[in-house]
Amino acid sequence: MPTPRPVRGFNTTSPAERTLRYLxxxxxxxxxxxxxxxxLSTSLKGPGEDIYTRAPSLLPQSPTLGNYLKVAQTVPVWDYALNSLTVAAITVVGNxxxxxxxxxxxxxxRFRGGRLVLGLLLATLVLPGEVTIVSQYVTVRSLGLADTLVGVALPGAIGMLNVLLMRTAFLALPADLDAAAIVDGANVWQRLVHIALPNVRGMLSVIVIFSFIGAWDDFLWPLIVLTDPDKYTLTVGLQYLNGTFSANPRLIAAGTMIAFLPIVIVFGTLQRFFFKGVEEGAVKG
Known part of the structure; x- marks a missing residue:
């Protein structure tokens, strides 16, 4: 009798498939x-290194931090970073x-008009931000918040997508948890703080990361609201580098890295909570 061929399972892969995946x-x-x-390599290269060579080198021949120091001396980059951090903090706390x-x-x-509110939230996601930017500016100006960091952070303080993400996370919790808490005499606030929040930390970490990145990287809205150069955020203030150092891409790269590093720090700090929440599932067991 011929030897039966082994049957491959759904989770088994051949060496060729595994190699293709890695590639x-x-x-x-x-x-x-x-x-x-x-x-990063360009920001660390000294003035004597040619970055326009036919065979560019990724590793700097003589690494230096002088480009970062020159950017900080010429442009008030740390003041801009503090302004961006303020806007990002307001946005993160609000969301x-x-x-x-x-x-x-x-x-x-359960409350009257809940479906209507949900429908309105979904409708706002259809509109691009550029459609409502004029009305947002008129609203901020009428509140007396034009040319302020609070006015920059206010439109993004509560993102509709974040509300829907949290709603989805809370819906994944078993209804028996609420029922048991109500029987024990817990009010709405206690059910939210002690039962619901500990089980959605993964989604909450995602919202914190996305809110921080969105506020930190935003360029168009701060450019419209702010007129005082002392209140510029980092993304707006770094545009000075394109004019001041247009012939020196090393300094432009250094400014870009200064704006990028806080995002890496925030994501590196919170990513473990996100993956932990994904591994544990919606409910701790």
Whole structure:
């Protein structure tokens, strides 16, 4: 009798398939990390190194931090960074508190007009930000918040997408948790703080990361609201580098890295909570 051929399972892969996967992962890694490494390398190269050679070198011949020092001496980059940090902090706190409260209300509470509110939230996601930017500016100006950091942070203080993400996370919790808490005499606030929040920390970390990145990288809205150069955020203030150092890409790369590093720090700090929440699932067991 001929020997039966082994049947491959769904989770088994051949060496050729495994090699192809690794090659694709390496390609994606190069496309993602490559520009960052090139900017970092350019920012560390000294004035004597030619960055326009036919065969460019990724490793600087004589690494130096002088480009960063020159950027800080010429442009008030640390003041701009502090302004961006203020805007990002307001945005993160607003989304953390507001999106959590709104998402919990839409997911776990029953009130008149709840479906209408949910429909309005979904409708706002259809409109691009450029459509509402004029009305946002008129609103901010009427509140007396034009040319202020609070006016920059206010439109993004509660993102509708973040509200829907938190609603989805709260909906994933079993209804028996709420029922048991109500039987024990817990009010709405206690159910949110002691039962719901500990089980959605992964989604909350995602909202914090996305809110910080969105506020830190925003360029168009701060450019419209702010007129005082002392209140510029980092993305707006770094545009001076394109005019001041247009012939020196080393300094432009150094300014870009200064703006990029806080994002790496925030993501590196919170990513473990995100992956931990994904591994544990919606409910701790």
């Amino acid at each position: 694709l992962l390496v390609l994606v890694l190069l496309l993602t990390i490559g520009p960052f490494l090139w900017q 953390t508190v507001g999106a959590t409260a709104a998402g919990f209300a839409l997911a776990r509470l």
